Amino acid sequence: MIWAGVLIGCLGCYLLKIAGLSLPARLLERPRLQRIASLMPVALLSALIGVQTFANGPHWAFDARIVGLGVAGFAVWRRWPFLVVVFLAAASTALFRLVVA
Amino acid sequence: MTEQPDDPAWPGTRTSIIRDALGVGVATGAYAISFGAIAVAAGLNFAQAMALSLLMFTGGSQFALVGVIAGGGNPLAGAATAILLGSRNALYGLRLAPLLKVRGWRRWGAAQLVIDESTAMSLGRTSERAARLGFYATGLAVFVLWNLGTLAGSLGANALQDPSVFGLDAAASGAFLALLGPRLRGREPWAVAALAALVAVLAVPFVPAGVPVLLAALVAVAVGFTPAPAAKAVSKTPPRVPKDPR
Numbered sequence: 001m002i003w004a005g006v007l008i009g010c011l012g013c014y015l016l017k018i019a020g021l022s023l024p025a026r027l028l029e030r031p032r033l034q035r036i037a038s039l040m041p042v043a044l045l046s047a048l049i050g051v052q053t054f055a056n057g058p059h060w061a062f063d064a065r066i067v068g069l070g071v072a073g074f075a076v077w078r079r080w081p082f083l084v085v086v087f088l089a090a091a092s093t094a095l096f097r098l099v100v101a
Numbered sequence: 102m103t104e105q106p107d108d109p110a111w112p113g114t115r116t117s118i119i120r121d122a123l124g125v126g127v128a129t130g131a132y133a134i135s136f137g138a139i140a141v142a143a144g145l146n147f148a149q150a151m152a153l154s155l156l157m158f159t160g161g162s163q164f165a166l167v168g169v170i171a172g173g174g175n176p177l178a179g180a181a182t183a184i185l186l187g188s189r190n191a192l193y194g195l196r197l198a199p200l201l202k203v204r205g206w207r208r209w210g211a212a213q214l215v216i217d218e219s220t221a222m223s224l225g226r227t228s229e230r231a232a233r234l235g236f237y238a239t240g241l242a243v244f245v246l247w248n249l250g251t252l253a254g255s256l257g258a259n260a261l262q263d264p265s266v267f268g269l270d271a272a273a274s275g276a277f278l279a280l281l282g283p284r285l286r287g288r289e290p291w292a293v294a295a296l297a298a299l300v301a302v303l304a305v306p307f308v309p310a311g312v313p314v315l316l317a318a319l320v321a322v323a324v325g326f327t328p329a330p331a332a333k334a335v336s337k338t339p340p341r342v343p344k345d346p347r
Contacts, residue, residue, distance in 0.1 A: 005176025006149050009166050010156035012184035017159075018212040020194015021203065028195050036325030037192045040318060041161065042290045043297035044186050045281040047317030048168050050298035052274045055305040055313075057173050068271030069278065076282035082128070086135045089275025094268030 064100070068093035114231055118222075122238035125218050129160070130246030135272060136163060137254020142269040143171035147255050154251040158244060159216050161280055162187040165314075168273050174311025182314050193220040200224075200232040214240025289330055296320050 027033065053065045072089040080088075108114075133154065140150040145167065153163045162183035169179035194215045200223060203211045219240035226232040258269070285291055297317035304313040 002145060002149055002170065002176045005166060005170070005178075005180040006145075006152050007156075008177065009162065009180035009183040010152065012180065013157045013159055013162050013187035013190070014213065016184065016187050016191040017194055017215045018209065020191035020215060021198050021201070021208055021212050023191075023195060025195055025198065028192075031329065032325055034192065035329055036322055037189055039290070039293050039321040039325055041186060041189055042281065042284050042293050043317050043321035044165065044182060044314060045161070045277045045284075046294035046298045047301035047314045048165055048182075049274050049277045049281065050302040050317075051172055051305060051313055052168055052277065053271075054302045055172060055310075058306055058310065060302070060305060064268075065271045065274060068268060069274050072275035072278045075275075076278050079282075082132050082276075082279045083135065085279040086132075086272050086275045089278075090268035090272040092268070093271035097268070 064093045064096040067096040108228070111230070115234060118231060118234050119238050122222060122235070122242045125222065125239055126242030126246040129218060129243050130250040132160070132276075133247045133250025134254035134257070135276060136160065136167075137251040137256070138258040139164070139171075139254075139269055139273050139276070140167045140251075141255045141258035143167045143273075145170065145255075147259060150251055150255040151248070154248045157183065157187075158213055158247065159187050159190055160247075161217075164273060164276055164280070168277070169311040169314060171270065171273065172310050175309060178309070178311025178315060182311070182318075185315070185318050189217075190215050193217075196220070196224060197236065200229055201236060211237075211240075214244060216240065216243065218243050287330075289324070293320060293324050296324075 049069065053069045054060055054062065056063070068089040071092040072085050075085040075088050136154070137150050140153065140163075141147070145153075153166065157163050157166075165186050166176075166179040166183040169182055170176055194212065197215060197220060201211055214236065219236045222239040223232045223236035226235055261267075281294065285294060297320045300320055301313040301317040304316050308316070
């Protein structure tokens, strides 16, 4: 099942890339399409953050991951490099679990 | 590549474009290490993690698919999220097509390199030659190092008994936040981000895992149908391409 998701996702992403290089450029003149395409990553990334942080399976959860997200938020606000952000999110979560649990 | 009139500054420009491309490649390669580790922590095997980096090759979508699977979601819902997130690459391709002018089988190869980084390093150059070099040098450097990084990260996480001990389950949120940060310029993206997160989190107990994120995509569509803010509607050129690693 994981393979099906992986391969369909790969195919879909590739078709979008080739479509961009092949379709007529006047599609760009449609402001609504551009607007949705630029808002889409914002909505999806934000939703992923929400679900990854506040859900555990089908339940809401409030646990150490919130600490990691807060620390990551600070790091992004300070414009620290990507890897530093990821490392701090993981390390602060692990540390919080170690100390509290 | 077509012959162009000699430009005395070209050798210097070429060197600096290639140097920048390698720098971007190294940065994203390091980032791919975290992707490989997070993918294995989410339950993918080594071959699946590598297939994503070789075939999907667009970081945000790869993280999204892995994130949905990590949350217990259906892999097909993960694929749908990845594809929606990858729709921006089509927009990049529309911008790049007149610069690259690739036809036939070359287009099928060039298409795979259409990602945030190669687009950012190509658009806004002073000549077409520089735009093409920026695209191919960055695209190839990122492709090679991104896959090497994934290799290292997934093998490393495979070697660990329980990757979640190191807080790897929170690492993905950190990665998403780092991707989101540069896009939050102005009031509208903040509002969309807040609404999308709220919709997704509220939906969690009521729909199958993976679906909440897809519901949040509807927020982007709905807001897209409202009139654009008057001040700065959608900019004509170039598209907003975040310059930082993926």
